[in-house]
Amino acid sequence: VQEKRYDISDRLKLIDQQTLQLFKKAGALAEELEYNLYIVGGFVRDLLLGKANLDLDLVVEGDGIEFARRLNKELKGELDIYHEFGTAVLTLEDGMKLDVATTRVEYYSGIASLPEVELGCIQQDLFRRDFSINALAIQLNGHSFGQLVDYFNGREDLEQGVIRLLHNFSLYDDPTRIFRGLRFASRYGFKFEPRTKELIKQAVDLDVIEKLSNNRLFSKLQLGLQDKYPIKFINLLQEENILSYISPDIRWNEEKEKLATKVVDVLEWLKTLNLSFKFNEWVLYLMVLIWGMNHEQIKEFNQKFNLNKNLSYRLFFTLSFDSLSSRLKAAEDNSEIYYLLEGFAIEDLLLLLIKDFTLKDKVKLYLEELRWIDIKVSGEDIIDFGYKPGPFFQDALQAVKKAKLDGKIVNYQQEQRYLRDYIEKRGE
Numbered sequence: 001v002q003e004k005r006y007d008i009s010d011r012l013k014l015i016d017q018q019t020l021q022l023f024k025k026a027g028a029l030a031e032e033l034e035y036n037l038y039i040v041g042g043f044v045r046d047l048l049l050g051k052a053n054l055d056l057d058l059v060v061e062g063d064g065i066e067f068a069r070r071l072n073k074e075l076k077g078e079l080d081i082y083h084e085f086g087t088a089v090l091t092l093e094d095g096m097k098l099d100v101a102t103t104r105v106e107y108y109s110g111i112a113s114l115p116e117v118e119l120g121c122i123q124q125d126l127f128r129r130d131f132s133i134n135a136l137a138i139q140l141n142g143h144s145f146g147q148l149v150d151y152f153n154g155r156e157d158l159e160q161g162v163i164r165l166l167h168n169f170s171l172y173d174d175p176t177r178i179f180r181g182l183r184f185a186s187r188y189g190f191k192f193e194p195r196t197k198e199l200i201k202q203a204v205d206l207d208v209i210e211k212l213s214n215n216r217l218f219s220k221l222q223l224g225l226q227d228k229y230p231i232k233f234i235n236l237l238q239e240e241n242i243l244s245y246i247s248p249d250i251r252w253n254e255e256k257e258k259l260a261t262k263v264v265d266v267l268e269w270l271k272t273l274n275l276s277f278k279f280n281e282w283v284l285y286l287m288v289l290i291w292g293m294n295h296e297q298i299k300e301f302n303q304k305f306n307l308n309k310n311l312s313y314r315l316f317f318t319l320s321f322d323s324l325s326s327r328l329k330a331a332e333d334n335s336e337i338y339y340l341l342e343g344f345a346i347e348d349l350l351l352l353l354i355k356d357f358t359l360k361d362k363v364k365l366y367l368e369e370l371r372w373i374d375i376k377v378s379g380e381d382i383i384d385f386g387y388k389p390g391p392f393f394q395d396a397l398q399a400v401k402k403a404k405l406d407g408k409i410v411n412y413q414q415e416q417r418y419l420r421d422y423i424e425k426r427g428e
């Protein structure tokens with residue numbers, strides 16, 4: 001393996017001043033301790049692609065923990081040390097985080113097993129990584145500040161938009177790399193280098209994905225769905241015959257892909273409403289992905305991945321979709337709309353619109369107005385009218401709420417009058 005070095009200090013100087021100063025300080029300290037210091041991984045990849053990346057992974061040829069301690073003394077941040085991994089995380093006052101590790105080698109003894117780790121040099125540390133585009137380092141020492149260190153042709157692969165594994169056993173050592181590869185391919189629009197493509201096919205055909213625990217499998221799916229281009233990611237899962245490992249009941253076709261492209265439109269629309277919601281966009285893609293499964297299949301899916309209640313409900317919602325949609329279409333009164341939609345999560349409502357955007361005005365009415373409508377009268381008022389508490393209290397209050405939703409009454413006085421009339425008419 002031949003080491004190539006390129007001076008990219010000019011490029012490095014274009015990053016934000018704060019990070020640059022930090023690199024300079026760290027580089028000077030490395031000089032003092034006579035360690036070689038590098039920034040590696042995603043930061044380097046994204047720098048060369050002209051994209052920002054806030055994950056700072058430093059590796060030192062030397063004692064990483066000692067280095068982190070000394071650096072922290074200068075920067076006065078907070079230091080968490082993980083002795084068993086020989087790594088440390090340094091958190092600065094402004095929230096910036098630095099991962100510091102000692103360069104190391106990994107040995108895998110079985111498929112998808114945990115590696116044994118030993119100290120190694122930078123070349124070995126880069127060789128244990130997944131793809132050539134992630135196996136680049138930039139040296140930060142004063143004398144070679146800004147030198148790109150490239151052993152595996154990562155720089156050219158980045159320029160060509162190519163994803164290349166570093167060796168033939170890589171996917172057996174760690175099958176999650178398949179998912180990482182698909183994620184980078186979808187995110188950057190990169191292609192797999194032909195040999196890498198073949199290695200992926202072989203590994204998938206040999207069922208390496210079954211070596212992953214269901215928990216890990218789901219978290220890799222989730223990462224892909226949370227990445228920049230989830231649909232592209234799903235398409236790649238399909239192309240590489242991986243969907244069936246997630247569930248044999250998933251059907252992915254043009255129709256569903258089209259549906260998934262509507263997610264973005266609906267989210268844009270949601271922004272115009274100026275409401276603040278906490279919800280997870282990736283869940284919408286998951287809902288579309290599993291759409292079409294029956295009750296039994298969804299149940300199995302939820303159990304397999306041990307999904308929490310909230311997420312399970314969202315997946316089950318895909319079953320009620322059709323009936324809710326047609327009932328909502330027929331609904332005329334505000335109260336009807338309210339009682340149909342009450343209790344559904346925002347993801348459910350968005351899914352309704354993904355399938356049928358003509359329902360948007362009703363969903364908007366619900367989200368912006370109906371949802372917040374409450375009545376001021378209570379059981380106390382009924383007691384004040386001279387009645388003893390009974391089951392009719394609830395009916396009566398519900399009737400008031402319905403009238404309020406439909407705009408027949410507006411203020412407290414009207415609510416009281418409506419409540420009294422209602423009870424008297426019912427002859428309680």
Ligand code: ATP
Nearest residue numbers: 040041042043055057128129130134135174176177
């Ligand atoms: P992202 O932009 O998605 O965060 P990243 O490359 O920064 O991508 P990290 O998970 O932060 O991803 O990993 C940092 C670096 O560690 C990677 O660039 C890669 O060099 C290495 N790495 C991470 N996961 C693996 C893996 N499963 N196998 C080999 N190397 C890995």
